Amino acid sequence: MTDEPTRRRPTLDEVAEHAGVSRTAASRVLNNAPNVSHGKREAVLRAIKELGFVPNPTARALATQQAGAVALIIAGEDPAVLADPFYGQVIAGASTVLEETDLHLMLCLATSTRGQIRVKQLLQTRAVDGVMLMSLRGDDPLSRLALEAGVPAVFGGKPLHGEVPFYVDVDNVRGAREATEHLASLGRTRIAAITGPLDTDVGLARRRGYHEALTLAGVPFRAEEGGDFTERSGMAAMEALLARHPDLDAVFAANDNMAAGALRVLHRAGRTIPTDVAVVGFDGLTASEIAEPPLTTVHQPIRDLGREMTRMLLALIAGEKPSPLILPTTLVRRESA
Amino acid sequence: MTDEPTRRRPTLDEVAEHAGVSRTAASRVLNNAPNVSHGKREAVLRAIKELGFVPNPTARALATQQAGAVALIIAGEDPAVLADPFYGQVIAGASTVLEETDLHLMLCLATSTRGQIRVKQLLQTRAVDGVMLMSLRGDDPLSRLALEAGVPAVFGGKPLHGEVPFYVDVDNVRGAREATEHLASLGRTRIAAITGPLDTDVGLARRRGYHEALTLAGVPFRAEEGGDFTERSGMAAMEALLARHPDLDAVFAANDNMAAGALRVLHRAGRTIPTDVAVVGFDGLTASEIAEPPLTTVHQPIRDLGREMTRMLLALIAGEKPSPLILPTTLVRRESA
DNA sequence: CGGAGGACTGGAAGCGCTTCCAGTTCGGAA
DNA sequence: TTCCGAACTGGAAGCGCTTCCAGTCCTCCG
Numbered sequence: 001m002t003d004e005p006t007r008r009r010p011t012l013d014e015v016a017e018h019a020g021v022s023r024t025a026a027s028r029v030l031n032n033a034p035n036v037s038h039g040k041r042e043a044v045l046r047a048i049k050e051l052g053f054v055p056n057p058t059a060r061a062l063a064t065q066q067a068g069a070v071a072l073i074i075a076g077e078d079p080a081v082l083a084d085p086f087y088g089q090v091i092a093g094a095s096t097v098l099e100e101t102d103l104h105l106m107l108c109l110a111t112s113t114r115g116q117i118r119v120k121q122l123l124q125t126r127a128v129d130g131v132m133l134m135s136l137r138g139d140d141p142l143s144r145l146a147l148e149a150g151v152p153a154v155f156g157g158k159p160l161h162g163e164v165p166f167y168v169d170v171d172n173v174r175g176a177r178e179a180t181e182h183l184a185s186l187g188r189t190r191i192a193a194i195t196g197p198l199d200t201d202v203g204l205a206r207r208r209g210y211h212e213a214l215t216l217a218g219v220p221f222r223a224e225e226g227g228d229f230t231e232r233s234g235m236a237a238m239e240a241l242l243a244r245h246p247d248l249d250a251v252f253a254a255n256d257n258m259a260a261g262a263l264r265v266l267h268r269a270g271r272t273i274p275t276d277v278a279v280v281g282f283d284g285l286t287a288s289e290i291a292e293p294p295l296t297t298v299h300q301p302i303r304d305l306g307r308e309m310t311r312m313l314l315a316l317i318a319g320e321k322p323s324p325l326i327l328p329t330t331l332v333r334r335e336s337a
Numbered sequence: 338m339t340d341e342p343t344r345r346r347p348t349l350d351e352v353a354e355h356a357g358v359s360r361t362a363a364s365r366v367l368n369n370a371p372n373v374s375h376g377k378r379e380a381v382l383r384a385i386k387e388l389g390f391v392p393n394p395t396a397r398a399l400a401t402q403q404a405g406a407v408a409l410i411i412a413g414e415d416p417a418v419l420a421d422p423f424y425g426q427v428i429a430g431a432s433t434v435l436e437e438t439d440l441h442l443m444l445c446l447a448t449s450t451r452g453q454i455r456v457k458q459l460l461q462t463r464a465v466d467g468v469m470l471m472s473l474r475g476d477d478p479l480s481r482l483a484l485e486a487g488v489p490a491v492f493g494g495k496p497l498h499g500e501v502p503f504y505v506d507v508d509n510v511r512g513a514r515e516a517t518e519h520l521a522s523l524g525r526t527r528i529a530a531i532t533g534p535l536d537t538d539v540g541l542a543r544r545r546g547y548h549e550a551l552t553l554a555g556v557p558f559r560a561e562e563g564g565d566f567t568e569r570s571g572m573a574a575m576e577a578l579l580a581r582h583p584d585l586d587a588v589f590a591a592n593d594n595m596a597a598g599a600l601r602v603l604h605r606a607g608r609t610i611p612t613d614v615a616v617v618g619f620d621g622l623t624a625s626e627i628a629e630p631p632l633t634t635v636h637q638p639i640r641d642l643g644r645e646m647t648r649m650l651l652a653l654i655a656g657e658k659p660s661p662l663i664l665p666t667t668l669v670r671r672e673s674a
Numbered sequence: 675c676g677g678a679g680g681a682c683t684g685g686a687a688g689c690g691c692t693t694c695c696a697g698t699t700c701g702g703a704a
Numbered sequence: 705t706t707c708c709g710a711a712c713t714g715g716a717a718g719c720g721c722t723t724c725c726a727g728t729c730c731t732c733c734g
Contacts, residue, residue, distance in 0.1 A: 009463075011720055022684040027722060035682055057464045058398045059720030062689050067395065068464075069443070079429040083623065088419035095446045096416055099455065104464070106406070107444045109432045118436065124391045126346075127405075127441070231627060260627040267629070286420065290568060290597040292604070292629035348690055359714040364692060372712055396690030399719045676734095683728075689721090698713070704706085 010051040019047035030055060070098070070313055071106040071128040073119055075135045075142055079111045084229070084257070085285050086302055090134065090156065093306025101314065103129065110142060123149035130313045132156060138199040152316035156309050158201045166316060168308045168325040172202055175298040175329035176209025177216075179280045180252050182296070182331055184217040186278055188250035192223040194237040194262060196254035206254045206282060223248060227258045234261025242269055249277055250337070256281040256288040259295055263336070278337035293335035300329045347388040356384035367392060407435070407650055408443040408465040410456055412472045412479055416448045421566070421594070422622050423639055427471065427493065430643025438651065440466065447479060460486035467650045469493060475536040489653035491646050495538045503653060505645045505662040509539055512635040512666035513546025514553075516617045517589050519633070519668055521554040523615055525587035529560040531574040531599060533591035543591045543619060560585060564595045571598025579606055586614055587674070593618040593625040596632055600673070615674035630672035637666045 016026040021040045028036045029044040036044075047053070061068050072094060074087060081087070091107070098105055106128055110119045122128060123145055130152035136143055139161040146153040147164070155167035183191050193210045196203035207224065214222060225240045227233035234253060238261060241248060251266075253259035259281030263273060271277045273293055281288055284299030308325055315322040353363040358377045365373045366381040373381075384390070398405050409431060411424060418424070428442070435442055443465055447456045459465060460482055467489035473480055476498040483490040484501070492504035520528050530547045533540035544561065551559060562577045564570035571590060575598060578585060588603075590596035596618030600610060608614045610630055618625055621636030645662055652659040 012722095013720080023721085024684050024686095024723080025682090031722080033723095037682065040682090054458070054461045056399075056720050057462050058395060058404065059689090060722075061395045062393075062399050062691090063720080063722040065689070079433055082425035082429040083422055085420055085422045085425065088422065088425055091444065092416040092419040092446070095444070095452070096449075099446075099449060099451045104455075104459070105444045107428065107432070107442045109429070109436075112433075112436060114436045115432070118441075121391070122441070125394050127394045231623060257623070257627075264627075264629070286568060286594070287624065287627055290594075290601075290624055290627060292601070349692095350690080353714095360691080361693080361714050361716095362712090368692080370693095374712065377713090393690050396719090397692075399721090400690080400692040402719070678733085679731095681728105681730080683726105685724105685726090687722105687724080690719105692717105692719085694715105694717080696713105696715090699711080701708105701710095703708085 009056075010053045012053070012055065015044065015047045015051055015053045018051060019043040067127055067129045068102065069104040069106050069128050070130045070132065070310075070317075071108050071119075071122060073108045073110055073122075073131055073133045073142070073146075075110045075133065075137065075140055077111060077137075079109050081111065081135065082109070085287075086283065087134075089285075089302035090306035090309075093303040093308075094132070094310040095306075097307050097310040097314070103314075116142070120145055123151050126151060130154075130317050132309045132313055135200075136160070137197065152313060154309050154312045154316065156305060160199060160201050160204070166312055166322060166324065168305060168312055168327065169201075170300045170305065170327045171329055172205035173209040173212065175282060175300065175331075176206040176252065176254070177213040178209075178329070178331050179282065179296075179298045180210045180213030181217065182333075183250040183252060183278055183280060183337060184213060184219060186250070186274075186337065188278055189219055190221045190223075190245065190248045191219065191250040191252060192225070192241045192245060192248045194234055194241070194251060194253040194258050195224050195226050196258075197228050198226060203254065210252055227254070227261075229255050229257060231257045231261040234258025235265050236261075238262035238265035242266075251277060251279045253279065253281050256283040256285050256291075256295060256297055259297070259336075260287055260291045263291055263295070274335065274337050280331075280337045284332055288332075288334070291336070296334045296337035297332050298329045299332045301327050346393075347390045349390070349392065352381065352384045352388055352390045355388060356380040404464055404466045405439065406441040406443050406465045407467045407469065407647075407654075408445050408456075408459060410445045410447055410459075410468055410470045410479070412447045412470065412474065412477055414448060414474075416446050418448065418472065419446070422624075423620065424471075426622075426639035427643035427646075430640040430645075431469070431647040432643075434644050434647040434651070440651075453479070457482055460488055463488060467491075467654050469646045469650055470496075472537075473497070474534065489650060491649045491653065493642060493646050497536060497538050497541070503649055503659060503661065505642060505649055505664065506538075507637045507642065507664045508666055509542035510546040510549065512619060512637065512668075513543040513589065513591070514550040515546075515666070515668050516619065516633075516635045517547045517550030518554065519670075520587040520589060520615055520617060520674060521550060521556060523587070523611075523674065525615055526556055527558045527560075527582065527585045528556065528587040528589060529562070529578045529582060529585045531571055531578070531588060531590040531595050532561050532563050533595075534565050535563060540591065547589055564591070564598075566592050566594060568594045568598040571595025572602050573598075575599035575602035579603075588614060588616045590616065590618045593620040593622050593628075593632060593634055596634070596673075597624055597628045600628055600632070611672065611674050617668075617674045621669055625669075625671070628673070633671045633674035634669050635666045636669045638664050
């Protein structure tokens with residue numbers, strides 16, 4: 001602390017010398033390994049303190065062949081995906097788990113060609129001890145790459161194609177089904193849907209839930225329009241739906257952003273929510289609370305998603321063989337339905 | 338590629354041997370340094386390709402004394418801060434810049450004691466080549482720590498106390514002033530404010546802007562209530578303001594979330610927006626578009642913030658001496674004012 | 675009192691890459 | 705033909721830490 005600022009940081013060798021022991025012994029106390037006498041241990045500890053020694057993580061990484069970090073890889077078309085507060089929650093969840101370990105979190109956006117290449121390198125060079133992959137679309141080559149690289153990998157949401165051994169997902173089908181059933185139980189019979197991208201598992205799963213509920217309820221009406229999880233696409237979809245089915249009386253949107261967009265379009269069209277048209281979304285983010293009226297939505301435990309993905313990854317790194325995990329959703333009833 | 342999967346990755350030594358050159362030469366072509374004859378260079382390149390060699394970043398880091406990563410450190414009281422899409426934008430901005438370099442992005446939440454300790458270690462061990470710090474509150478020790486650690490550091494928003502040499506900020510005072518002036522220009526004379534946390538520079542700066550505008554406009558009325566940038570706090574503040582000043586005719590909220598909360602409270606209280614009460618927010622996030630009615634807001638270039646912070650950090654790492662940067666805001670007029 | 679066995683100890687060999695520096699080559703100017 | 709410097713070359717010394725392994729020391733049992 002009181003040293004001249006530019007002074008080279010002390011090395012373990014210096015600590016050992018200062019303590020009058022071998023470098024080996026010093027290393028042992030650093031990793032509190034056995035086979036160090038109490039006396040030497042004390043001496044080393046003292047030397048460490050006196051010298052203000054801090055082990056060099058890079059050197060340690062080289063020697064132990066462990067990077068000391070895991071990566072969260074977010075795929076997608078556009079760095080703008082991060083505008084979705086969804087990821088913030090995932091990151092927060094992951095962080096709280098990692099905090100308890102000595103691993104750091106690396107964040108990689110595989111949204112551009114350049115980004116993809118870098119992720120590939122990351123995997124190949126084993127610059128991280130494990131990866132979590134999210135938002136893979138279609139048959140993104142990333143999933144195969146990750147699997148082939150032999151790096152522990154867990155997926156957030158199943159990729160559309162190919163089986164992956166380790167993933168944690170949300171029960172999208174069930175959530176969507178419950179949402180739609182709720183609408184049906186309200187007496188609605190002309191329930192439309194604004195789906196998510198159909199080249200993702202989430203998109204398809206939520207649509208499936210919508211279909212299942214309709215079938216179960218014996219409702220013949222069916223109307224859907226695709227969106228890409230943005231508010232804007234929700235507006236467009238709602239407009240299209242309204243044009244085709246002016247008499248619809250409910251809408252299930254595959255996420256809150258799109259539901260919010262739908263709400264605006266419905267307002268403009270003079271429909272009263274929920275009297276004329278009931279709306280339910282999916283996510284349970286702040287957006288659903290801010291919406292007017294507050295949105296009934298399928299809440300998914302995003303924070304838990306991040307947390308569980310990380311736990312699973314840690315287990316994997318520790319050599320265990322965790323099982324895939326499906327997180328439950330809960331319907332949050334507010335005013336829009 | 339066709340190798341048995343578990344095969345140890347080739348090292349530079351093996352490449353050199355395969356190519357019939359010294360390790361030194363191989364290293365040179367790897368870093369395309371001069372002093373390698375064309376022939377040998379070709380040979381090495383071929384060997385690299387044939388062996389599928391990928392340099393080990395850890396070893397390189399140890400040898401070059403460069404970590405190959407920078408950290409984005411987010412302070413705050415709670416990992417929940419990440420629920421704010423704000424950070425997603427910053428991250429996206431930072432990522433696009435880092436993508437062009439060979440640096441990775443490390444994300445650290447210094448929201449818990451444990452987190453703080455880890456950040457401290459990160460700084461002391463020089464596990465990263467530079468750091469970007471955001472959302473420091475009050476006199477967070479982090480800023481001093483970062484400065485003392487001698488690691489290149491740029492701040493996102495000035496810390497409240499202490500001078501920091503390198504930062505990029507948004508022109509909060511001006512933005513708030515323009516927002517308030519806009520309200521005044523609408524003929525409003527009883528303009529209240531919902532401020533951000535007053536132990537942050539943003540919070541204070543935006544409040545100052547509000548005050549300045551009022552003074553300039555010669556409006557005597559003054560009423561403010563504090564919030565913490567969450568929607569909930571915005572609601573509470575609005576309720577308090579309404580109770581104290583039932584006759585207010587405009588509200589400036591220090592961010593969109595709080596403005597959205599205010600909107601809801603105003604609705605419930607039966608006020609029409611903007612006829613009875615005009616509202617303007619700050620941020621320009623999706624929330625402002627979703628709100629009902631769409632929120633007039635001070636748009637700040639968050640993505641640019643992330644981008645510029647990163648550029649500044651890169652300059653710093655490169656040994657340059659960049660100047661602080663203040664980004665402009667723009668008033669986006671929508672229906673709420 | 676001899677030994678077996680457990681608890682320590684530290685020298686030395688890495689981990690995979692960069693880079694200094696002493697030397698070698700070689701074309702072309704003198 | 706001789707000599708000089710520019711262009712190469714590669715041995716070797718690190719970067720800072722972990723860990724194998726050959727020993728040394730002690731204690732306690734028979």
